[in-house]
Amino acid sequence: MVNVSIARRYARALLDVASEAGRVDAVAEQLSAFAQAFAKSPELTDVLLNPAYTRTQRSQVVEGVMKALPGGADPLLASTLRLLVDRNRQGYLPDIARLFGDMADARAGRVRGQVTTAAPLSADALAGIQKSLQQLTQRNVILETRVDPSLLGGVSAQVGSILYDGSLRTQLEEMRRELKQH
Template identity: 75%
Template sequence: MVNVSIARRYARALLDVAAEGQRIDAVAEQLLSFVTAFEKSRELSDVLLNPAYTRTQRSQVVEALMKMMGTVEPALANTLRLLVDRNRLIYLPDIARAYRDMADARSGRARGVVTSAAPMTPEALEALRKNLQQLTQRNVVLETRVDPSLLGGVSAQVGSVLYDGSVRTQLEQMRRELKQL
């Protein structure tokens, strides 16, 4: 089991340093890119996590990956080096999640997922985002998903709150009401 407090500690420290340079979002993007590369490449994950590789070999791989990414924020580069030195790269995905959550909280953002039966037009998505912003009083960043089983309408989850306007849910509600009669 991953130790969440370790991930939070590193994420908080990285956020504090990034905030000093007003680079919170830039660090978040680069951290996500690094984690994506880490998770997509089985070979990269093996080198970074397998104890058969030395700390020097891991460090060389991380440095090469940072060089491939281009200009890496100094705070992130130092954090990655520290994780290699302390053999804690396994926590990187959790650090990235904790960092994103802390950065969102600091900047008043809320993340949400919108699920629709068919792909939504950009205009409809923007109108939904504005409505959700009014409801939550936060800047809402939406991720979209398509689920044909909804039959129609949309459901949106922002944080722990679900706003369900799907046809499937409405039909289920009518079915329950008719059964009670």
């Protein structure tokens, strides 16, 4: 079981240092890319988590992945990743990346959300939904889009823990429940 408080401490420390340097967004982007690289590759994950590999081997793999990042890894991120390997905390990397992103968004007054539609949205429609959600939440909303044909029509948006469901599927389901009651 992963101790999230350890991941939170590393994420907070990296956020504080990146804030002082004015590079929070760049570090967040690179940290996310780094964590995704390991999540997508079972071989890389094995090197990080398997005790059969030495600290030197892990360090070499981490250095190689950092060099593969576009423009190379930010020095702040590089030193944090080296520290994780030195202290055998590399297993916390996915949680650190997630928590760092959440903390950076909170500090910047942003919230992330997901919009699900039955068909792809035009840029204007997405901008309108984003503006409405910003007015509802009083925060800057960054949206990801997803297409799910099972919605039949309408829009379902989740921002933080709040779900705004205006999908045709949900409306039909509510009508079905009401008709069953009568």
